[in-house]
Amino acid sequence: MRLSRHFNLEEFTKSQAGERLGLDNTPGPVEIENLKRLCEDVLEVIRESLGPIYINSGYRGPTLNKAIGGAATSQHCKGEAADIEIPEVANADLARWIRKNCDYDQLILECYKKGQPTSGWVHVSYKATGNRKQALTAFMSNGKMLYKEGIDP
Numbered sequence: 001m002r003l004s005r006h007f008n009l010e011e012f013t014k015s016q017a018g019e020r021l022g023l024d025n026t027p028g029p030v031e032i033e034n035l036k037r038l039c040e041d042v043l044e045v046i047r048e049s050l051g052p053i054y055i056n057s058g059y060r061g062p063t064l065n066k067a068i069g070g071a072a073t074s075q076h077c078k079g080e081a082a083d084i085e086i087p088e089v090a091n092a093d094l095a096r097w098i099r100k101n102c103d104y105d106q107l108i109l110e111c112y113k114k115g116q117p118t119s120g121w122v123h124v125s126y127k128a129t130g131n132r133k134q135a136l137t138a139f140m141s142n143g144k145m146l147y148k149e150g151i152d153p
């Protein structure tokens with residue numbers, strides 16, 4: 001199923017963990033509408049300037065989300081978020097570009113290590129209304145994920 005000009009639903013529902021556990025990760029109509037909005041209003045904008053995007057993780061059904069230890073309130077479960085990378089672009093640069101050029105709800109540069117352009121990934125979410133434009137940097141410290149304001153690895 002096509003979500004927008006350059007994105008297919010399969011890219012957002014594919015999960016190695018889900019396949020290993022034999023889980024059905026099919027979103028409902030509400031989640032599909034949310035994914036379409038994320039694609040049209042955010043991901044297509046990024047792709048047009050920076051090139052093809054790799055979706056590390058998109059939609060996570062409740063069972064898959066629980067299986068991988070995701071937060072119960074995760075926007076991935078609503079079809080509102082994707083973890084993305086662009087092969088030729090450092091993840092820190094990708095996050096900064098999105099912050100400057102896109103509308104978004106939450107933007108998180110996750111697990112990025114300075115000097116390692118391909119480390120980590122970028123989480124971006126988008127809602128129909130009330131987007132917070134919150135930009136954060138997340139990093140692991142002693143086995144715990146910590147967050148700080150801004151895109152600041």
Ligand SMILES: [Zn+2]
Nearest residue numbers: 081082083123
């Ligand atoms: Zn994410």
